[in-house]
Amino acid sequence: MTAKIIDGSAISQQIRNELATEVAAFQKQTGVTPHLAAVLVGENPASAVYVRAKQKACETTGLRSTLHKLSADTTQQELLDLIAELNRAPDVHGILVQLPLPKQIDQQVVLDAVTPLKDVDAFHPENVGLIAQGRPRFLPCTPHGVQQLLVASQTQVAGAHVVILGRSEIVGKPLAMMLVQKGAAADATVTVCHSRTRNLPELTRQADILIAAIGVPRFVTAEMVRPGAVVIDVGINRVDEKLVGDVDFDAVKEIASAITPVPKGVGPMTIAMLLKNTLTAARLAT
Numbered sequence: 001m002t003a004k005i006i007d008g009s010a011i012s013q014q015i016r017n018e019l020a021t022e023v024a025a026f027q028k029q030t031g032v033t034p035h036l037a038a039v040l041v042g043e044n045p046a047s048a049v050y051v052r053a054k055q056k057a058c059e060t061t062g063l064r065s066t067l068h069k070l071s072a073d074t075t076q077q078e079l080l081d082l083i084a085e086l087n088r089a090p091d092v093h094g095i096l097v098q099l100p101l102p103k104q105i106d107q108q109v110v111l112d113a114v115t116p117l118k119d120v121d122a123f124h125p126e127n128v129g130l131i132a133q134g135r136p137r138f139l140p141c142t143p144h145g146v147q148q149l150l151v152a153s154q155t156q157v158a159g160a161h162v163v164i165l166g167r168s169e170i171v172g173k174p175l176a177m178m179l180v181q182k183g184a185a186a187d188a189t190v191t192v193c194h195s196r197t198r199n200l201p202e203l204t205r206q207a208d209i210l211i212a213a214i215g216v217p218r219f220v221t222a223e224m225v226r227p228g229a230v231v232i233d234v235g236i237n238r239v240d241e242k243l244v245g246d247v248d249f250d251a252v253k254e255i256a257s258a259i260t261p262v263p264k265g266v267g268p269m270t271i272a273m274l275l276k277n278t279l280t281a282a283r284l285a286t
């Protein structure tokens with residue numbers, strides 16, 4: 001069996017087209033253009049690429065985006081002052097702080113300083129709490145993108161055993177919280193694995209849906225996948241100037257029923273979900 005390729009580029013484009021229509025209608029009704037303020041600290045080239053991609057996506061969907069670029073030696077207080085200013089600005093609806101931050105800055109302190117109503121990444125403890133209770137204000141972009149890929153590929157999530165590799169605050173943990181909720185594209189039985197998990201292949205082979213988010217190139221081999229499973233690869237790793245995922249794509253596609261590629265899988269979905277949250281934030285403020 002060769003797996004169906006779940007095309008994140010095409011699916012995200014369709015979502016962005018629908019969003020563009022929603023943004024135009026919102027604008028016509030309220031006179032307000034949803035506005036994302038992105039904050040980039042330092043010279044990390046990958047971060048600069050991600051921020052540029054997010055800004056470009058805003059522009060092509062009818063949202064406004066502004067970039068606040070700070071030098072690598074910015075102090076924590078300077079960054080907190082900027083966040084406070086953006087929190088107060090009535091024409092800013094979403095605030096995105098691109099990670100990672102330079103080491104003199106405590107990431108947690110900065111993310112906690114973003115007002116929950118403009119927290120389009122859904123990192124603030126108030127928003128995380130709302131997700132845990134099944135009444136989200138914003139859904140975190142990458143986990144929401146994964147969930148939308150499962151919907152678009154008509155994968156049966158209810159009752160499925162989902163095995164997630166990785167327990168980060170950005171991907172693994174919130175994704176597990178979302179998939180275990182009652183409701184559409186959820187109701188799954190979820191196992192979360194991490195670097196201390198014993199007998200990992202035994203667990204991954206039980207997965208109806210296997211989601212890899214660990215940041216280890218081609219970690220998931222064909223032997224770790226149950227024939228017919230749906231495999232979602234969140235990983236983005238640079239190997240010999242090439243982007244590869246956490247899944248050995250060429251081998252696993254021969255045994256999975258559906259699989260996401262890297263690039264053009266989860267990545268573009270993350271951006272589409274960020275745009276969606278910015279529109280939600282503008283609605284909340286208007």
Ligand SMILES: NC(=O)c1ccc[n+]([C@@H]2O[C@H](COP(=O)([O-])OP(=O)(O)OC[C@H]3O[C@@H](n4cnc5c(N)ncnc54)[C@H](OP(=O)(O)O)[C@@H]3O)[C@@H](O)[C@H]2O)c1
Nearest residue numbers: 142166167168171194195213214215234235236266267270
């Ligand atoms: N496509 C996108 O839009 C997008 C968005 C975000 C992240 N990513 C990518 O997704 C990957 C993960 O990102 P992240 O931010 O979640 O990473 P992270 O914060 O580094 O967390 C990695 C997780 O994987 C676990 N892990 C690492 N090695 C493992 C192993 N050999 N076996 C089992 N578990 C292992 C870690 O376990 P411990 O907790 O025990 O250390 C940790 O929970 C990266 O490649 C990142 O670039 C992609």
